[in-house]
Amino acid sequence: MPMEGTHPPEMPRRPPIYESLGPTSDQSLVSLVEFSSAAELLAIGYEDGLVEIFELVDKDWVCLYVFHRADATPQGAEAVQESPVCLVRWHPILAHEMIVGFGDGSAHIVSFLDQSGDNWGKATSLKVIDFSPSCISSTINWKHATLNKTASKLIGLVGRDVFVYKKPFNLDDVYDLTVFRALPKRAVQHDPLNVWYLDHGRTLLVLHPLAISWVSTRRKTLTYSLPFPDTRTLSSAAISPSKEFLVAINIRGDAELFSVIHKQLLQVLREDVGPFRPLVSAIFYGRSSLALAYADRPDLQIIPDLNICGYQQAREIQLLRHNKCPYPPGSSLKLYVGDSTMICGQGHIILAKPDRKPGSNLSIVIPSNAQFHVVEPPSPPGDEVRRYSEVVLETLTELVETPTELVETPTVLVETPTVLVETRTAASPRMYWKIPGFSVGFARW
Numbered sequence: 001m002p003m004e005g006t007h008p009p010e011m012p013r014r015p016p017i018y019e020s021l022g023p024t025s026d027q028s029l030v031s032l033v034e035f036s037s038a039a040e041l042l043a044i045g046y047e048d049g050l051v052e053i054f055e056l057v058d059k060d061w062v063c064l065y066v067f068h069r070a071d072a073t074p075q076g077a078e079a080v081q082e083s084p085v086c087l088v089r090w091h092p093i094l095a096h097e098m099i100v101g102f103g104d105g106s107a108h109i110v111s112f113l114d115q116s117g118d119n120w121g122k123a124t125s126l127k128v129i130d131f132s133p134s135c136i137s138s139t140i141n142w143k144h145a146t147l148n149k150t151a152s153k154l155i156g157l158v159g160r161d162v163f164v165y166k167k168p169f170n171l172d173d174v175y176d177l178t179v180f181r182a183l184p185k186r187a188v189q190h191d192p193l194n195v196w197y198l199d200h201g202r203t204l205l206v207l208h209p210l211a212i213s214w215v216s217t218r219r220k221t222l223t224y225s226l227p228f229p230d231t232r233t234l235s236s237a238a239i240s241p242s243k244e245f246l247v248a249i250n251i252r253g254d255a256e257l258f259s260v261i262h263k264q265l266l267q268v269l270r271e272d273v274g275p276f277r278p279l280v281s282a283i284f285y286g287r288s289s290l291a292l293a294y295a296d297r298p299d300l301q302i303i304p305d306l307n308i309c310g311y312q313q314a315r316e317i318q319l320l321r322h323n324k325c326p327y328p329p330g331s332s333l334k335l336y337v338g339d340s341t342m343i344c345g346q347g348h349i350i351l352a353k354p355d356r357k358p359g360s361n362l363s364i365v366i367p368s369n370a371q372f373h374v375v376e377p378p379s380p381p382g383d384e385v386r387r388y389s390e391v392v393l394e395t396l397t398e399l400v401e402t403p404t405e406l407v408e409t410p411t412v413l414v415e416t417p418t419v420l421v422e423t424r425t426a427a428s429p430r431m432y433w434k435i436p437g438f439s440v441g442f443a444r445w
Contacts, residue, residue, distance in 0.1 A: 034088040036095060043098065045085025051100055053112070065112045069102060087142040091151050097169060099154065101142025107156075109169060144194050148201040153217075155195055155204060160188050162204065162215060180220035186227060187211035196239050198260065205260065207248070209233045214263065224263050232256075238282040238290075245306055247282040247290060255279050255292050257306075269303075 028048035035042050042054040042061065049069045054061040069083070087101030101107040145156045147168070154168035160183040166176035187208040194207040203223070204215040210233060214224040228234060228250075237248040239260070246258040247269070255269040269292070281293040290303040 031084045036090040043088045047084040048082045089147050146195045148197045182215045182222045184225050207237050240284045253279045
């Protein structure tokens with residue numbers, strides 16, 4: 001602990017961590033990036049229908065297999081028109097199986113196994129089957145199709161209709177397909193944003209820009225719909241791993257917290273950052289931890305635990321900022337949209353920045369162990385009820401350059417009264433910790 005009247009020594013900073021995958025396809029742009037459930041395999045989809053599969057081997061990403069949908073066509077590549085990859089769904093149990101969907105409505109099962117020695121990176125068992133229904137004239141939107149936990153059902157959407165494939169990874173030519181109309185008219189004015197399974201597959205949660213719909217897969221009917229006005233049109237959303245909370249981002253840049261169980265709005269999470277920096281993305285990591293991303297800046301608003309903070313009580317929110325953030329600004333972070341992706345693998349936040357130029361490397365920033373500790377400083381004088389919490393980020397060095405001693409000795413911030421500055425307003429009292437290199441702010445909603 002530094003003596004009074006002296007300045008603490010400059011803390012060493014950890015360099016940002018980059019991982020490079022590539023070079024990517026020389027002919028097409030990246031359309032999506034999808035990690036497997038264990039974050040050990042990575043699939044990169046391209047606009048021309050190519051899929052590259054990488055495997056993490058001794059901390060290096062090695063290209064394991066390259067798949068093109070022309071491989072599933074007996075006539076070859078000449079008979080197949082280019083269509084972007086819009087869906088990759090890994091099998092939740094079998095690591096080397098996936099479903100790949102394309103923009104023209106077709107979808108394929110891809111099964112591959114890795115090898116060692118001379119055959120490394122080649123598929124030893126490749127079975128690709130086209131199970132797109134020929135009896136359906138409309139194109140299935142596979143962009144947000146979903147699998148249940150046992151991979152026994154696959155859901156696709158077309159307008160107001162819901163398509164349920166049973167046993168989609170079956171290698172036979174016979175597929176059990178069920179079609180039923182359950183979505184409201186107002187919801188289908190726009191393409192769906194997300195689809196999730198609830199209650200072990202008994203309920204389907206469908207998110208559209210103008211409505212959130214609960215559909216019973218047993219009764220094949222709409223059980224509840226939560227509409228939105230045009231001024232609150234939704235642009236993206238994320239659901240907690242426990243399927244209890246849903247955070248939706250609207251066009252105003254607000255993050256709205258919903259209870260999936262009670263089917264109601266709990267509260268609006270806002271951060272006054274001005275009209276030019278709205279919230280654009282939300283992602284859950286861990287069980288109930290939430291990260292919110294802003295447009296044109298890599299700042300993240302962190303909520304360590306929605307259950308502990310409580311949605312009806314004042315919460316402490318940490319806003320991470322740094323002038324020398326390694327992630328390049330100028331491109332919004334969105335979920336599988338545009339030229340940037342914000343994805344979650346193995347409970348960690350993973351930011352990916354696909355390059356616009358074909359044939360270049362894909363840079364990925366991975367916080368390998370993003371854990372949070374909560375330290376409660378003493379209450380301000382004269383107010384024993386009000387309590388503030390400080391969230392210390394251990395290893396998110398890719399987003400901010402975290403000083404090493406900040407993690408190892410977080411009590412220094414509590415024991416040193418000279419670094420604490422408190423500013424109060426009638427609407428929102430705030431506390432700031434003066435830390436060299438960046439600032440951390442706590443806001444009471």
